[in-house]
Amino acid sequence: MIYTITANPAIDYVLHLDHMRLGAVNRVPQADLLAGGKGINVSQILNQLNVANTALGFVGGDVGKILEKQLVTKAINDHFTRIAAQTRINVKIKAGEETELNAAGPHITATEKAAFFQELAAIQPGDVVVISGSLPASLDKDFYNEIIARVQHVGADFAIDTTGAQLLESLPKHPLVVKPNHHELADLFHMTFKDDADLIAHGQDLLAKGAQHVLVSMAGAGAYLITPDHVYHSTAPKGTVKNSVGAGDSMLAGFVGTFTQHRDAVEAFRYGLACGSATAFSEDIADRAAIDALLPAIQITTVN
Numbered sequence: 001m002i003y004t005i006t007a008n009p010a011i012d013y014v015l016h017l018d019h020m021r022l023g024a025v026n027r028v029p030q031a032d033l034l035a036g037g038k039g040i041n042v043s044q045i046l047n048q049l050n051v052a053n054t055a056l057g058f059v060g061g062d063v064g065k066i067l068e069k070q071l072v073t074k075a076i077n078d079h080f081t082r083i084a085a086q087t088r089i090n091v092k093i094k095a096g097e098e099t100e101l102n103a104a105g106p107h108i109t110a111t112e113k114a115a116f117f118q119e120l121a122a123i124q125p126g127d128v129v130v131i132s133g134s135l136p137a138s139l140d141k142d143f144y145n146e147i148i149a150r151v152q153h154v155g156a157d158f159a160i161d162t163t164g165a166q167l168l169e170s171l172p173k174h175p176l177v178v179k180p181n182h183h184e185l186a187d188l189f190h191m192t193f194k195d196d197a198d199l200i201a202h203g204q205d206l207l208a209k210g211a212q213h214v215l216v217s218m219a220g221a222g223a224y225l226i227t228p229d230h231v232y233h234s235t236a237p238k239g240t241v242k243n244s245v246g247a248g249d250s251m252l253a254g255f256v257g258t259f260t261q262h263r264d265a266v267e268a269f270r271y272g273l274a275c276g277s278a279t280a281f282s283e284d285i286a287d288r289a290a291i292d293a294l295l296p297a298i299q300i301t302t303v304n
């Protein structure tokens, strides 16, 4: 079983308009309310790949009710902890370029946090827990470390998609995979990469610090997979980008879902690329048909 954790889910309010004028009234011809939050996006793709999974996290208030309905529509195996405070709304403005406004998130009480850990107690040896996204402001920074400690105690594995110190602290605990995008990887080292060799060297540093696999995504430029034996690269397939929100989550889901089935990192990379790009070419998170249509176009090369 794969468990996804979305500590800070959201309703994504996605606004499509030709131009955005700051400081003026903008009329918006297309507005969509979508279930958001990185772990929920991962669960959606796992469902499309027929990989059994359970979604954990916190949900509450009237916004939470909208989210709960979407979880039912999307057949997400909802084991979210119900909270008193309001789930956040994140605003995504698609006006030529994409601007995202991600809110801080609700207050979680100590009782609610304890109820979450009761749900997490279901994990078994060999399960994989996918931890992704930001923490609501009221959860202390050690929340992910607490989860990882419990995962390791039962002999399960974990994957983590977060940034900064949280990502660095997780590495000595040997995550199955980490997936920074190239900007996040550069930020980790407080630098700008000179070239791809520089990027690869810093990806390999995450491996040396303990990660089992490192995926470095580069949006429309594709991605690198770094393993202890080889470095692999693939360009992204070509297509019309409709909404790239969730592309990174989809890539992580494709990788973890496939790796847990076949234990083959290159095949997992192939699915990760297809899932990421399929989501970028869809209004919402990709469906199976969109993923399958892209698989033949993925060409992975071994860099070294």
Ligand SMILES: Nc1ncnc2c1ncn2[C@@H]1O[C@H](COP(=O)(O)OP(=O)(O)O)[C@@H](O)[C@H]1O
Pocket: 180, 181, 182, 216, 217, 218, 219, 220, 221, 222, 223, 236, 237, 238, 239, 241, 244, 245, 246, 247, 248, 249, 251, 272, 273, 274, 275, 276, 277, 280
């Ligand atoms: N514009 C795009 N065209 C084609 N594929 C894309 C595009 N944007 C994202 N993808 C696919 O999704 C993957 C993850 O996207 P990326 O934007 O790097 O992640 P994140 O959402 O975490 O920043 C990419 O490696 C690529 O396979």
Ligand SMILES: O=P(O)(O)OC[C@H]1O[C@](O)(COP(=O)(O)O)[C@@H](O)[C@@H]1O
Pocket: 008, 010, 012, 035, 036, 037, 038, 039, 041, 090, 102, 103, 132, 133, 134, 135, 244, 245, 246, 247, 248, 249, 250
């Ligand atoms: O938890 P964070 O970092 O605020 O991110 C939440 C946002 O991330 C998303 O899951 C999208 O993630 P990516 O575009 O990075 O794949 C949105 O659905 C959501 O609004």
